[in-house]
Amino acid sequence: MDQLIEAVVSGLALAAPLFLGASGLAMIFGVMHTFDFSYGALFMYGAYLVVTILDGEAVGVLVFGAAVIGAALVVGAVAGFNEWLVFRRLAGREHITTMLGSFALLLVLTGIAATIWGPAGRTQAQTRQLDGSVTIGGAQVATYDLALIGVGAVVGVGMYVLMTRTRFGLEMRAVAHDRSTASALGVRSTAVGAGVFVVGGMLAGLAGGLSAPLYAITPELAAAFILQSFIVVVIGGLGSIPGAVVASLLLGTVNGFLVVFLPEFSDFGIYAVTALVLLVRPQGLFGLSEKVAA
Amino acid sequence: MSQRHTRLAAALSVLPILALAACGDDSGGDATDKEHTIGLIVPTQGAQTELGSEVRAGFEIALKDASTDGWTFTPKVVDEGTTPDKSVEAARSLVGSGVKNVAGLVSSADCAAVAPVVEQLGGTLVSTTCSSDALTTPKLVSESFFDVAAGDFRYNEALAAVIAEKFPELSKLGIFAWDYPVGKESPIKFRDALGQKGVDVDLDPEFYVPIQAASYRAQISKMAGDLSAGDPATKGVLLIVGGGATTSFLQQASAFDLLDSVSFVGGPSEPYVGLRTLKGAFPNYWAAYDYFHSAVDTPENAAFVKAFTEERGVAPSGFAWQGYAAGSSLAAAIKAAGGADPDAVQKALLEIEVPTPTGAIKFDAKTHRTNSPSVIVNVVGDPSEADGVKLLDAFRVDANGNRVE
């Protein structure tokens, strides 16, 4: 029983960063029906910006929070610029073309990061009040991970409110459902598209900034992170935010269980689960059944 | 009719692109008897750029040091690329254009592909960082292949030799390793080596993580729980990961009391590049590799560290030493052979003593690896140090597992 709780608690702690990272991507996909590879680069920029602002030093919660939010805002602006530069011009083209464009953008952004910050890795020291751990149900959980669960919940609720209670959210859902009809009804699709990228970018920057104290920060962070986020979004059902939540929880918990009960299989765990879900339900957990059309 | 024109146009319009193919290589090769170019193939872009620049800086210092008595050695650096076929291209561009003596390569897959090509084209390859034992045991990948790096399992055994001495009460060893054959075999060899020195440990718990993964919280949390009970002197954690993974592990482990409840944390991989990024925020740590800059107190090393620090702004890592050793080997062999002829150079490599910042090294006739003793260090993070790394103790262990002074 102890071990069971350990696995579950571990899993929850793993799910939060997964969700934070994937939420923006899910949103972008939901509205633009396109995978944005450059999202990984935005995540990396969030981490780099935080480490640059704080110079890697340990600070208090408030300062750290401010740095993360600052980073998120800058990254949001970068994402907005990307939308104007690249995605707007590719609107209306085939989805694969937009994916190709976003991949090219990923290369460019990663190259710029390597030029600005150099190839040597950086680290961000952990925030002072959050650098310990607590014991829950027999499992040791890092205090920082609990904070991330909190942030994840806030982001999740915030996105729900945004999508269902604001005009922007309404327009987003309209464009997601049927862009041309939405346009015909007076929704400014271009502005909505730009807004989606900006908000998505901010989420990426936020996730990246929050991850800064956990990993060695190098230009390779982008590529490593994007694959993981892809999987969450696809399992959850492309475009579904609740799907991303459930997928994160599923993957986090499976990982937690594997670590506790079957550590030899952690490698295959995430891929095996993904393959299984997609074989059984190709549209993901919450995705709508797709027509035969590709 | 117009269709045939179309097809002809198709073939002809490819010509501009073919023109690119005519872009020849620089003809390298040596101007006079005592002027030689030595090639270096290392990553100059991508994930391992940092490693590559360390090797390169060490290599260039070696060539400068060897350019005495009328000899001039010029480095020529080519990008290793991210896949073996790109490394083969790099090797061909060097050896094919007359630069017969080549050092470098950090990835073992690249060494495996490049070594036979270098031999076939009539050159000599001294690898700096290829640590896969399969390249030289049981049989050499190529007669013209030499390797300055000691090899994955040698560092492992050297570390075990020292740990057995310093922590004789160890009985439980947690394993955190990458999920691949070296990661799975090293802990077993480590345990056996400890056992031979009279220290019997259980490998428990064992975690093998995917190489691409970066989040280790779940494993660390479980490990912290499993290793919390008992006298710290009886427990340790062995890391068989490299590069950024060690850094990420130490960062993520700092939240738990894991590192306080064990007496030994360490692993057989280059420590300095990763640890110096932590700005002094890491606990007592043990590592084994070819070199550590403050572990040796000789005038040669002092000069090396000084020259390197002036060039790169930071002290040299084990990779820098490897770059130096490889460059120094080829330069010394060319001098001894009186020229760059590959057979003569290869014969010389097996005979000469090669100068390095830590003393002279020799290549073994059978394995073509060096007899340079592994360096085991005990370090701790100290923000008051310039690079955040404070050396507590250093040891040297030879290829037979015995301590040397």
Added chain:
Amino acid sequence: MTVTRAAWLRQAVEVCLVVLLPAAIISAIATDLGIYVWTTVVIYIIFAMGTNVLVGWSGATSFGQAAYFGTGAYAVALLRERELPNEVLLVLAVLASAVVALTLGILTLRAVGLRFGIITLVFGQLIYLVVFRNDGLGSETGLYPVARSTVLGQDVSDQRTFFWVVVSVLTIVAFVLRRMYQSSFGLTLAAMRDDPLRTVALGLPIRWLRLISFVLAGAVAGLAGGLFAQQQGSASPSMLSFALSGHIILICLLGGRFRFWGAAAGAIVFTWAEYHLRSLTDATDLYLGALLLVIVIAMPDGLAKLWDLTTVALRSRSRTSDRDEVSV
């Protein structure tokens, strides 16, 4: 002459002109290093043309094609001590990758569009991991050395000879694919790509078609992989990586996936651009990405647009029918 025989001859001439003529020129003027890189390019052309059966002909983007390329490479590498001639070796490589493609093809049959892309990516990664963790398959270092096997009893280790071996394989593959492209098979795949509902409504066996095209793409990829192991001299895990899978999709899209020779153009331009950028700068990915961005934004159908501009300029008079447009 019947219509079909004339078509056969015309396609044979086209393939020979497009492949053999430039190959002869290249062989004559390229340096030793240039020939090595061109050999790699031609192998990528084979790989890309096979992949384009999925990406361009069927509109099904698989992000795991490297799995078949790598299977072909490892098959050849595993047999390296048997001293089999290339005729046998390459057939075995093709068989091995076809079997893997058949297995995964059956499993992924239900997925379409992006889901198909993701599930092929995941299976590709699983295969990569299985090989990477396996000591018997060389783990991270790979299997080596892989010597170039004989062709028609002749030793082909010389790079220039091997170049011609690879070009010959391309000629055969290109001819076979060219025939298929304009056959009812190719046209049906195009129908399936452009309007799946109508295709199903017409009673065409859409699942069979998808499976066959998947196995075909995998088999050609395996052939390219078998040649690549001999080119590189080893089989390494990077031949199974997601990076390679993405790379080959990029090449297909770049060149123009709706044109028969688009994949070839993409392979040539992309490989050489990357080669030259790598020797000129340490920020290769940055410039490559910028180049790609420009191409993607300015040329919606890939490099094929440049092709159009060239032929329009060369053609003197009235336009030929649409069918001829499509054929290139």
